[in-house]
Amino acid sequence: MTSPGYLEGTKHVGTEPVGREDAEACRFDRDPFQWDAREDCQVRQILDRIADKWSLLVIALLDEKTLRFGELVREIDGISKRMLTVTLRNLERDGLVGRTVYPVVPPRVEYELTALGRTLLGTTQALVSWSEEHQEEIARARQKFEATNTAG
Amino acid sequence: MTSPGYLEGTKHVGTEPVGREDAEACRFDRDPFQWDAREDCQVRQILDRIADKWSLLVIALLDEKTLRFGELVREIDGISKRMLTVTLRNLERDGLVGRTVYPVVPPRVEYELTALGRTLLGTTQALVSWSEEHQEEIARARQKFEATNTAG
DNA sequence: CTGGATCCCTGCGGATACTG
DNA sequence: CAGTATCCGCAGGGATCCAG
Numbered sequence: 001m002t003s004p005g006y007l008e009g010t011k012h013v014g015t016e017p018v019g020r021e022d023a024e025a026c027r028f029d030r031d032p033f034q035w036d037a038r039e040d041c042q043v044r045q046i047l048d049r050i051a052d053k054w055s056l057l058v059i060a061l062l063d064e065k066t067l068r069f070g071e072l073v074r075e076i077d078g079i080s081k082r083m084l085t086v087t088l089r090n091l092e093r094d095g096l097v098g099r100t101v102y103p104v105v106p107p108r109v110e111y112e113l114t115a116l117g118r119t120l121l122g123t124t125q126a127l128v129s130w131s132e133e134h135q136e137e138i139a140r141a142r143q144k145f146e147a148t149n150t151a152g
Numbered sequence: 153m154t155s156p157g158y159l160e161g162t163k164h165v166g167t168e169p170v171g172r173e174d175a176e177a178c179r180f181d182r183d184p185f186q187w188d189a190r191e192d193c194q195v196r197q198i199l200d201r202i203a204d205k206w207s208l209l210v211i212a213l214l215d216e217k218t219l220r221f222g223e224l225v226r227e228i229d230g231i232s233k234r235m236l237t238v239t240l241r242n243l244e245r246d247g248l249v250g251r252t253v254y255p256v257v258p259p260r261v262e263y264e265l266t267a268l269g270r271t272l273l274g275t276t277q278a279l280v281s282w283s284e285e286h287q288e289e290i291a292r293a294r295q296k297f298e299a300t301n302t303a304g
Numbered sequence: 305c306t307g308g309a310t311c312c313c314t315g316c317g318g319a320t321a322c323t324g
Numbered sequence: 325c326a327g328t329a330t331c332c333g334c335a336g337g338g339a340t341c342c343a344g
Binding site: 068069070081082084085101104105106107108109 | 305306308
């Protein structure tokens with residue numbers, strides 16, 4: 001066993017070599033809405049990936065900036081080395097980030113967004129913008145909800 | 153204890169009555185990038201919510217359509233009643249969906265997007281669109297990655 | 305410095321049985 | 325129909341030690 005458990009087989013059910021499952025195993029069989037129902041499962045898988053708690057942050061930090069592993073750890077700060085490794089691997093695997101290893105004495109590895117990753121950037125920022133714009137509104141809604149619940 | 157464990161206290165760490173934690177307890181202390189660093193934590197919490205595996209689907213299904221609980225269960229199909237309840241509660245709590253109870257003999261409860269929820273719709277669809285447009289590209293990247301890994 | 309390997313706790317989320 | 329209460333498996337993810 002040369003591969004770590006968390007990088008192969010153990011986790012990420014929807015991440016396994018799905019190849020191009022022909023959407024037949026897909027559980028979404030409802031009538032087509034605005035998106036094609038079959039596409040939806042794929043979407044969820046991709047979405048699960050990019051929204052897996054760290055990916056978006058990594059992508060955001062990598063915006064037009066090449067960063068080293070250690071820099072990312074320090075920038076994100078809340079992340080552990082393990083999760084950064086896993087996240088980076090997933091993003092690399094999906095072709096969203098590129099990994100460059102410099103064969104120097106103290107290992108130097110740099111990560112950067114690929115063209116594909118850069119296209120995602122705009123979308124994620126839209127999501128971020130929305131969150132920023134509406135966070136107060138949401139906070140108020142929560143308090144209201146809590147109040148209603150507590151008072152009840 | 154009148155509240156079920158999964159609706160209060162047991163789960164959703166970032167969901168607890170955060171109120172408006174003044175971003176001081178926030179672990180993002182890095183220099184401001186394109187987003188204000190302090191905002192980022194809030195963003196992550198909101199993002200964790202709307203991307204929690206089911207929320208996006210629910211929001212999408214609720215697009216300009218009022219649906220009943222059972223309808224949602226059947227539409228999403230992969231979801232359990234428990235998770236739909238939890239998801240719906242969270243969305244309601246955040247003011248993204250509205251809940252209407254009709255006091256009739258067979259209980260009838262309808263869910264609909266609020267104005268706030270509707271604003272999110274566009275953003276989520278952008279994400280979905282991106283996923284749709286690039287899913288093949290990603291699939292190819294994965295295969296390539298796998299091949300490189302396997303062949304190595 | 306850049307990870308890989310392990311241990312282990314926690315919470316997400318599914319299944320099921322029970323109510324009003 | 326619309327939840328509610330519980331039990332429980334499993335993946336997510338942190339801490340730590342180890343290696344090149």
